[in-house]
Amino acid sequence: MCCIMPMYGNYSNTLYLYVLHNASPITVFIIVVLYSRFHFESYQQLQAMRFAVDAINRNPDILPNVTLGFQAYDSCDFLQYDLKGALQVLTGYDGVIPNYRCTPDVPLSSIIGPAISTHSILIAHILGLYGYPQISHYSTSSFLSDRRTFPSFFRTVPSDIFQSKGLAHLVLHFGWTWVGLLAADNDYGQQGIQLVQQEIVNGGACVAFTENILMSQPNRNAPHIVNVMKASTAVAVVVYSTDVDVIPILEEMLLQNVTGKIFIASEAWSTTTVATIDRYNTLLSGTLGLALHSGTILGLIEYLNKIDPSMELGRDWIKIFWELAFNCNFISDKNETGSLDTNVNKCTGTEDLESIQNIYNDVSSLRTAFSVYTAVHVVVNALEAMNNCKKGEESYSCPDIYNFMPWQLLHYMKKVRFTQNSGREVFFDKNGDPPATYDIVNWQLSPSSAMKYVKVGSYDTADPHGNVFTINISAITWTSGNQKVPVSVCSQSCPPGFWKATKKGEPVCCFQCVPCPQGEISNHTDSYNCLKCPWNLWPNPDKSRCLPKLIEYLSYEDSLGKTMASTSTVSSLVPIAILKIFIQFKATPIVKANNYSLSCLLLVSLSFCFLCSLAFIGYPQLEKCLIRQVAFGMVFALCISCILAKTMMVIFAFMVTKPGSNLKKWTNPWVSYMIVFISSLIQFLLCLTWLSLSPPFPEENMETQPTIIILHCNEGSRTAFWCMLGYLGLLATVSFIFAFLARRLPDSFNEAKFITFSMLAFLSVWVSYIPASLSAQGKYTVAMEIFAILTSTWALVICMFVPKCFIILFSLPNQNFTAEPRGTHWETLCCSTM
Structure with a gap:
């Protein structure tokens, strides 16, 4: 079988494969086209192909009785040379005779190459007509994945579709949302960059600019491109x-002193071997790129170092390589490199290749050479599968390995599947593409200021563990040795607590950060919207997360609640103490004149007035909500009713003393009890109606203060509440009016004055409570009502009983209380009747 390997002029290389059977020494037809530059890397690829062919021919277990042979053509990066070479192989002679195969005894198995996608597309159109398998080791254009147009095309490198996805993934991985795009204006660059742009935009990033490297211009449009980049x-x-098309851009960047850019390189220049690239080390340090997956070929280094100018096979190429590698000239009428320098050494042909180190014998990271090596093994595996064909296994008869048609081998090429020494499996999908595997390389300067390509990750769509994209960020060195990941954004990221608002007329990556509205958060950077916190949560001050809302109610644990509770408890003992004094001194005229029974009932109700405020403190349970306002209304109604009864009895007692008065029956004690009972009954009926129709209930108030859940008792019907409170006001007002009218009645013990002041204080407190309660919030609303209860109760205690207690305890300590009481006749009557 024959292979042909390429390109010693520029980039393109082509291998054409034949099968030789019953053949003596392999005859090789080589077209040598001298070019201005001899590529050591391409020559290494040729030797890798030769090494694979020789190893297979020496292995008796692979294709026994079949010898592999090859022909190599150098296209010098010219499309016409690639086309000419392909047609010559198909014809079998130097002259091109379309549709004729002039060497039927040596079947052509396949063609390896070319390296340039545009050239491969043209040749694939021709080879597809005849069904000849074509395997490219470097053509990556996605156009070639069209199976209907290119039915016989295969390749051992991934399609640009995968490369474009990998480059976009690399950009997005580092959070670069503002990216520039440069592409050569050919099939490779234009289609590839369109796919990259599509993937970048789909990933949420934006393209800052897109510029074409114009191949038709000597400077590649570099001044304009660099101005845009700057x-x-x-x-x-x-x-x-x-790499060749990138150099004018780099040169212009040096002229304009443009630095600080991070290049993301496609595989075509991510591991360039162009010698002049070292001039731009300061610009390229930190570059990231996708490179073809590297592999190792055992024994290749020894094979590379074994060649010498005495070899017949490819002697002209060897001489060119030898003169360039050792900087010498062979003694002949014409040296191969055309050098006119007479000071260079003479080549002896015995120089040792092991003594030098260059791209040719550097096998530390084989990429394209490994791809060529793989292509040869693909063809061999297909030939072996065809040779091992057993009748009955195929829908047609097994082809003869010595005389087969190209479409018959094509059938087996599609089914190729084998595992390399590295454990990587080689096969083709329905489009003739292999699994996409790339190395992620980082350009780093060595201590000697030489550029080296360090593998920092991989992009492998066939990874058995599903880790398609892996990268070691700590192994990356950025521009000027910086270890911190550069930032490439149009607008700085919005921190948590903000959302991105797009600026009008600009890409979505150019935005402004707007704080989240009240009650909403964003818990990650660059949020497009804010999320509303659940009802029981509220944003923290940074609006980056939701925190449980504070629960507020007047509890016994906080200082305000403790103060109110202790004050209520202590205050409730004061009426009890006064009651004890009244019981002890009940025989005194002052106690008798103040209606002993009503005073005792009033003191008990005042004690309960103080204690009812305790129902407003603590967790607002349903039972507490139902009882607290009712208890407050009832005890205060009882209290004011007693005062009203006392007031009415004072007036009746005075009026009885007038001549001809028939009101003596109204001075009966049962009248005062009836006043108390009826007044309290009305309040009881109001409260009963309230509890029946719209009772109070516990409620969580989140509207008054959004950051706090206020637990309180909803009064159910505010109308009922104010009716209850208004009724107390009515009783107090009536008592105040009657007491005010009776304030000038003659008597040193006239209680009307004290009732007037007590009712005035009571009404003042509760009138002030109305606006105060409406302005208070949360637990302070409850505290305000408790304060009103305590204040109004203290006003009654002080105004009604403190003067009497003072007189009892300090003014009459030694009097004989069995004597006739002092005072006017109506006082005596009052005492006897009340």
Whole structure:
């Protein structure tokens, strides 16, 4: 079988494969086209192909009785040379005779190459007509994945579709949302950069600029491109081109002193071997790129170092390589490299290749050479599968390995599947593409200022563990040795607590950060909207997370609740103490004149007035909500009713003393009890109606203060509440009016004055409570009502009983209380009748 390996001029290389059977020494037809530059890397690829062919021919277990042979053509990066070479192989002679195969005894198995996608597309159109398998080791254009157009095309490198996804994934991985794009204006660059742009935009990033590297211009449009790069704030720049086309851009960047850019390189230049690239080390340090997956070929280094100028096979190429590798000239009428320098050494042909180190014998990271090596093994595996065909296994008869048609081998090429020494499996999908595997490389300067390509990750769509994209960020060195990941954004990221608001007329990546509205949060950077916190949660001050709302109610644990509770408890003992004094001194005229029974009932109700405020403190349970306002209304109604009864009895007692008065029956004690009973009954009926129709209930108030859940008792019907409170006001007002009218009645013990002051204080407190309660919030509303209860109760205690207690305890300590009481006749009557 024959292989042909390429390109010693520029980039393109082509391998054409034949099968030789019953053949003596392999005859090789080689077209040598001298070019201005001899590529050591391409020559290494040729030797890798030769090494694979020789190893297979020496292995008796692979294709026994079949010898592999090859022909190699150098296209010098010219499309016409690639086309000419392909047609010559198909014809079998130097002259091109379309549709004729002039060497039927040596079947052509396949063609390996070319390396340039545009060239492969043209040749694939021709080979597809005849069904000849074509395997490219470097053509990556996604156009070639069209199986209907290119039915016989295969390749051992991934399609640009995968590369574009990998480059976009690399950009998005570092959070670069503002990216520049540069691409060569050919099939490779244009289609590739369009796919990159599509993936970047789908990933949520934006393109700052897109510029074409114009192949038709000597300077590649570099001045304009660099001006655009200089004016843009984008730091990351994806370059989809070859190394030769990138150099004018780098040169212009040096002229304009443009630095600080991070290049993302496509595989065509991510591991470039162009010698002049070292001139731009300061610009390229930190570059990231996708490179073809590297592999190892055992024994290749020894094979590479074994060649010498005495070999017949490819002697002209060897001499060119030898003169360039050792900087010498062979003694002949014409040296192969055309050098006119007479000071260079003479080549002896015995120089030792092991003594030098260059791209040719550097096997530390084989990429394209490994791809060529793999292509040879693909063809061999297909031939072996065809040779091992057993009748009955196929829908047609098994082809003869010595005389087969190209479409018959194509059938087996589609089914190729084998595992390399590294454990990586080689196969083709329905489009003729292998699994996409790339190395992520980082350009780093060595201590000697030489550029090296360090593998920092991989992009492998066939990874058995599903880890398609892996990268070691700590192994990356950025521009000027910086270890911190550069930032390439149009607008700085919005921290948690803000959301991104797009600026009008600008890309979505150019935005302004707007704080989240009240009650909403954003818990990650660059949020597009804010989320509303659940009802029982509230944002923290940074609006980055929801925290449980504070629950507020007047409890016994806080200082305000403790103060109110202790005050209520202590205050309730004061009426009890006064009651004890009244019981002890009940025989005194002052106690008798103040209606002993009503005074005792009033003191008991005042004690309960103090204690009812305790129902307003603590967790607002349903039972507490139902009883607290009712208890307050009832005890105060009882209290004011007693005062009203006392007032009415004072008036009746005075009026009885007038001549001809028939009101003596109204001075009966049962009248005062009836006043108390009826007045309290009305309040009881109001409260009963309230509890029946719209009773109070516990409620969680989240509207008054959004950050706090206020637990309180909803009064159910505010109308009922104010009716209850208004009724107390009515009783107090009536008592105040009657007491005010009776304030000038003659008597040193006239109680009307004290009732007037007590009712005035009572009404003042509760009239002041109305606006105060409406302005208070949360637990302070409850505290305000408790304060009103305590204040109004103290007003009654002080105004009604403190003067009497003072007189009892300090003014009459030694009097004989069995004597006739002092005072006017109506006082004596009052005492006897009350």
